[in-house]
Amino acid sequence: MITLTVNGTQHQVDLEPDTPLLWAIRDAVGLTGTKFGCGIAQCGACTVHVNGQAMRSCSVPIGGLDGANVTTIEGLSPDSKHPVQAAWLAEDVPQCGWCQSGQIMAAVAFLKQNPAPTDADIDAGITNICRCGTYERLRRAIHRAADLMKA
Amino acid sequence: MKTKIFAAMLVVLGAVPLAQAQQTAPPADKGEYVARAGDCIACHSVVGGKPFAGGLKMGTPLGAIYSTNITPDPETGIGNYSLADFDRAVRGGVAKDGHNLYPAMPYPSYAKITDDDVRALYDFFMKQVPPVKQANKPSEIKGVMGIRWPLAIWNMLFMDKGVYVAKKDHDDAWNRGAYLVEGLEHCGACHTPRGLAFQEKGLDASSGAFLQGAELDAWSAPNLRGDLRTGLGGWSKDELASFLKTGHNDKAVAFGSMIDVLNNSTPYLSDDDVNAMAAYLKSLPATTQQAAYVYNDAATKELQSGKPQQPGAAVYLGNCVSCHGADGKGQAPFIPPLAGNPAVLDGIPSSLINLVLNSAEPLVVKGMPDAYRMPQYRVQLTDDEIAQALSFIRGAWGNDAPAVTSAQVKAMRPITDPSSDRVIVLKMR
Numbered sequence: 001m002i003t004l005t006v007n008g009t010q011h012q013v014d015l016e017p018d019t020p021l022l023w024a025i026r027d028a029v030g031l032t033g034t035k036f037g038c039g040i041a042q043c044g045a046c047t048v049h050v051n052g053q054a055m056r057s058c059s060v061p062i063g064g065l066d067g068a069n070v071t072t073i074e075g076l077s078p079d080s081k082h083p084v085q086a087a088w089l090a091e092d093v094p095q096c097g098w099c100q101s102g103q104i105m106a107a108v109a110f111l112k113q114n115p116a117p118t119d120a121d122i123d124a125g126i127t128n129i130c131r132c133g134t135y136e137r138l139r140r141a142i143h144r145a146a147d148l149m150k151a
Numbered sequence: 152m153k154t155k156i157f158a159a160m161l162v163v164l165g166a167v168p169l170a171q172a173q174q175t176a177p178p179a180d181k182g183e184y185v186a187r188a189g190d191c192i193a194c195h196s197v198v199g200g201k202p203f204a205g206g207l208k209m210g211t212p213l214g215a216i217y218s219t220n221i222t223p224d225p226e227t228g229i230g231n232y233s234l235a236d237f238d239r240a241v242r243g244g245v246a247k248d249g250h251n252l253y254p255a256m257p258y259p260s261y262a263k264i265t266d267d268d269v270r271a272l273y274d275f276f277m278k279q280v281p282p283v284k285q286a287n288k289p290s291e292i293k294g295v296m297g298i299r300w301p302l303a304i305w306n307m308l309f310m311d312k313g314v315y316v317a318k319k320d321h322d323d324a325w326n327r328g329a330y331l332v333e334g335l336e337h338c339g340a341c342h343t344p345r346g347l348a349f350q351e352k353g354l355d356a357s358s359g360a361f362l363q364g365a366e367l368d369a370w371s372a373p374n375l376r377g378d379l380r381t382g383l384g385g386w387s388k389d390e391l392a393s394f395l396k397t398g399h400n401d402k403a404v405a406f407g408s409m410i411d412v413l414n415n416s417t418p419y420l421s422d423d424d425v426n427a428m429a430a431y432l433k434s435l436p437a438t439t440q441q442a443a444y445v446y447n448d449a450a451t452k453e454l455q456s457g458k459p460q461q462p463g464a465a466v467y468l469g470n471c472v473s474c475h476g477a478d479g480k481g482q483a484p485f486i487p488p489l490a491g492n493p494a495v496l497d498g499i500p501s502s503l504i505n506l507v508l509n510s511a512e513p514l515v516v517k518g519m520p521d522a523y524r525m526p527q528y529r530v531q532l533t534d535d536e537i538a539q540a541l542s543f544i545r546g547a548w549g550n551d552a553p554a555v556t557s558a559q560v561k562a563m564r565p566i567t568d569p570s571s572d573r574v575i576v577l578k579m580r
Contacts, residue, residue: 018485018522020522040524040526041473041474041526042526044473047473053477054473055473056473056474059474059486059523060473060474060482060486061482061485061486061522061523063482063485064482064483110457112457113455113456113457113458114457114458124465124466124468124469125457125465125468125469126469127469127470
């Protein structure tokens with residue numbers, strides 16, 4: 001039995017220790033905002049925060065996460081008004097939307113470490129893939145979110 | 152790709168129900184057990200082919216050769232082999248028709264196999280392996296270099312004749328481990344450096360070169376001796392046994408040709424045998440004096456600052472950190488730590504470059520595919536970025552291995568790309 005705190009609520013998860021965190025979140029905890037993309041930590045659609053760090057949940061076994069604090073897209077803000085979410089709306093970022101919860105979680109963690117990024121910082125630090133190709137809007141939204149968070 | 156062979160292997164064993172083949176007990180049939188320990192299938196099968204029907208292309212300095220059909224088909228396989236013929240091939244390196252086998256067949260190691268085990272192996276191949284009619288492919292070694300009798304001289308020079316003799320100053324477990332490591336499992340075929348004539352520089356524990364680590368086929372087979380950083384000196388016997396049993400432990404995860412060993416061989420051995428191998432390996436002294444690895448968190452802090460100073464740290468932050476962690480500790484035992492991992496500290500960076508470019512083949516231990524595999528970065532990352540990231544991890548968290556150059560990555564790219572016309576042919580498995 002592994003104890004995970006997901007978005008502030010404690011869950012006892014009864015799964016094999018090699019189960020990816022993604023499936024613990026989606027199947028055991030029942031939060032489906034976090035998406036499965038590639039399954040090999042390449043695309044970032046499954047990004048969540050583990051103790052504040054952005055991790056690709058499809059490739060993190062829960063065995064090492066006993067007691068960890070996990071934040072998913074559902075827990076980012078009680079009213080969906082996190083500055084990054086606000087910037088996403090303002091820039092109308094999503095196209096199909098599949099990768100977006102991962103993109104947002106990656107951007108939030110990234111901006112915490114780098115509150116005033118350059119375009120080059122974003123390109124190097126956000127490696128999530130968007131198959132609709134919304135990279136220009138993603139970059140604009142991250143800059144906008146940085147400005148919102150400064151204000 | 153080995154999954155197919157594994158599945159085919161289960162078909163071969165026809166009489167053995169699937170569920171039974173996947174359970175944890177080692178094979179009950181002694182011959183099958185010996186065949187597992189010798190990992191015959193790794194070379195004598197190809198992906199999508201029939202088990203033990205041969206056909207695997209193997210590179211030699213003189214040209215490619217192909218592994219042979221060792222099913223009991225009388226025309227194309229070894230159906231007409233008597234026990235004596237079989238014995239002469241396995242332990243002596245000479246085929247029934249008298250021609251010398253190329254030492255890609257690890258007969259210098261198999262020479263140590265006991266009479267009992269050879270007989271059991273013979274019975275397994277003759278009675279349990281279904282015959283497959285599939286002609287052997289001729290070797291591509293041309294002209295005068297294709298003449299085989301000089302191999303007899305090679306054998307005189309480089310082969311220690313004789314069955315394994317127990318060392319009286321060691322206990323039974325050590326001797327059993329030595330028998331398996333030096334003999335059946337032929338660990339030295341990859342892990343012992345080779346000389347000019349392609350001979351292993353040492354065949355047993357008496358040689359300091361034995362299992363010292365070697366570069367082969369664009370992989371670096373790590374040092375298995377007691378060296379504290381680049382060898383297994385920092386591993387406990389239990390950690391070693393766990394690695395042989397599952398392909399994982401808290402220090403490392405298997406990659407490269409070791410995948411063949413784990414998919415087909417060591418997990419099928421009894422706990423006693425795996426522990427014996429671990430005990431024997433732990434007894435091999437270090438060849439170089441190294442200070443024990445000590446973790447430090449300077450790189451962790453650099454990564455967590457969000458403003459990485461080293462170019463490789465930025466690449467790491469974008470591509471590696473979500474699995475291997477800012478602390479370099481991975482998610483053991485599933486995702487290997489990079490901090491203090493002997494494969495990361497290896498003086499030769501071939502395996503690391505190969506892994507980043509091409510990833511590792513899936514580990515399928517006893518039918519259970521591994522959940523976490525290294526992805527390929529061949530397309531995403533440039534030579535410079537790969538060199539920078541590898542140089543970073545080789546100097547981070549207390550690691551102290553030499554930097555990797557872009558030229559090294561560039562050289563590795565075409566020879567490990569299956570779609571390239573310059574891809575190297577594996578010499579050994």
